[in-house]
Amino acid sequence: MFTNNLNNLILNSDSYKTSHWVQYPAGSEYMSSYVEARSGDYDVVFFGLQAFIKEYLSMPVTMQDIDEAETVIQAHGLTFNRAGWELLVKRHGGYLPLRIEAVPEGSIVPVSNVVCQIVNTDPDFYWLPSYIETSLLRAIWYPSTVASVSRYCKSVIRQALEKSADNSDSLIFRLHDFGSRGASSHESVALGSLAHLVNFAGTDSMTALVAASRWYQMANNMPAFSIPAAEHSTMTAWGREGETAAYANMIEQFGGAGKTFSVVSDSYDLWNAIDNIWGDTLKDDIKNMGGTLVIRPDSGEPIKVVREALERLAVKFGTTINSKGYKILPDYVRIIQGDGISPQSLGRIVNAVMAAGFSADNITFGMGGGLLQQVNRDTMSWAMKASAISIDGNWTDIYKDPITSHAKRSKKGRLALIKDNNGQLRTVKADELGTVSNNLLRDVYVDGKLIVEDSLTTIRERAGW
The missing domain is CATH 3.20.20.70 (Aldolase class I)
Incomplete structure (x- = not known):
């Protein structure tokens, strides 16, 4: 019998993700992916990740979730990684062995810069960062786009008041x-x-x-x-x-x-x-x-x-x-x-x-x-892409660069966000940071735990309230 449980994290993904664990090269250990708004008319106001973590990643995956997901996915015509999900429950208590780092919510970031990065912390779960792309990207693009549109409107009204009001x-x-x-x-x-x-x-x-x-x-x-x-x-x-x-x-x-x-x-x-x-x-x-x-x-x-x-x-x-x-x-x-x-x-x-x-x-x-409602993922061309993989202990940059659309070229390597000498935010490779890190990405979620928690008041202050 099919489940009616909308909170089953395993089913909160695209169907094609269920077969990806056997598609990566032999020896795959770690996968690093990032989220960015590739283009658009507004600067990014990053918002919503904390809500997603608290609502969806704070509860562990259970054996019941696995049983339910297996029934649905196999009847759906797909293969199911039961061994991988069972290992997650047995080894990690059902919590996701992931590290999610991001800019602080409320940060203003120009488009085409990394705002969030995710990597697995257990080499047996190299497939997991990509598996939660569907839910993670959706959790970021929608509230961040609304916040960005709202901030743009605020700037228009502010300029009008500064010009014409006391x-x-x-x-x-x-x-x-x-x-x-x-x-x-x-x-x-x-x-x-x-x-x-x-x-x-x-x-x-x-x-x-x-x-x-x-x-x-x-x-x-x-x-x-x-x-x-x-x-x-x-x-x-x-x-x-x-x-x-x-x-x-x-x-x-x-x-x-x-x-x-x-x-x-x-x-x-x-x-x-x-x-x-x-x-x-x-x-x-x-x-x-x-x-x-x-x-x-x-x-x-x-x-x-x-x-x-x-x-x-x-x-x-x-x-x-x-x-x-x-x-x-x-x-x-x-x-x-x-x-x-x-x-x-x-x-x-x-x-x-x-x-x-x-x-x-x-x-x-x-x-x-x-x-x-009149926003969608393409409003700011949001995407989550894999940018580095570790195979047999060696990290390698990976990327896409379609000849038919260079606008969809993705970034390479494990990434960081810095403020350069001109005060501009810029995405760089993490291995370029040197001994003194000025990476603006910070750990938000590690192995089932929310690392930082901000109030709306703090986020408003960052956004220039």
Whole structure:
């Protein structure tokens, strides 16, 4: 009978991996492989390895796992290395005899550099580093890509605030995670939304809060925040004729000194909502409530809609000129744009806002699919490749160099990451380090044990929080 155990590490791999242990040369003892983002538009923000180790490598492989895997793999039409897995249980208690070293999480690394390296510590398990490629690479590429995209967006918003706002104090709240419903799975939300929190402190993904506590020592600290907000159902439930009453109810329920709340305002006619409801009927209530109303458009061409919404709000509520010479709405009204946001559209919107004379301080962004789902392994061309093998006591460099695609050329040898004399990060061979090692790769996992454990707070500091 097949297993339904998704936590069986032996089955957390590609099918073709099951036959690789007999494909390596006789005398194979050690295999060293590395992970890198080969290319892309963003620097790498390395993140997620600790979560993978704690979730998947902290529990030993058992004889039951072996029995289950054998049944599935053989029925699947493949050969199964039962002797190898049994030896792992008998000799190592089911824990993987591997050494995984990596840059500290939160490190900013240019693409085409090693960020993680793995080698077996027992010569009988030369096949194991490659066997866990599937799960290890996936554990790294997805959260690291989300963190990298999020950091890029942060740099765009920071530049806009530095140019057009009195200060950038609110930066960490300027990009809110709206991606939970659009992600491919619950675990994707946990990893991706948490990766966003390396850079920002706003999310509507409560799963990320649990993940921060589970994997990154945030049990006693709240890593992110949100505000009360309306959705279309809570507005349209009042009927079109009750739109004003629906908005007034939001003020009554959530207004008050120091409070902020968001109201989606395009269920029918955004311009009527701004001009006649918010900007006329409810204007005095907004001005006197003591908090901040954040109006949310949710349709249309984002650049046009945001610019026109600001212009209409300026007519109704007035503006002042800040120290940078840009218009700013009163503190009690702002906009959040959460529809159609990507790293590219975000930059175009803030540029259009500033070109119209408005400070970027008037607007916050929400990002959903563009943050958590519109990324894949090719976004930054992530790969894990074997780069050195020890056969009969001799280490040899190995690599791929396809004549049909030099972009897929892999690195050679056992690797290290250093900061050179110009302050640039660079991948070198480990045997070039000399007697004084300045290797930025550090042991993270050795023979079943997590060697270092960082909090999200520490990781944020590394990433330039």
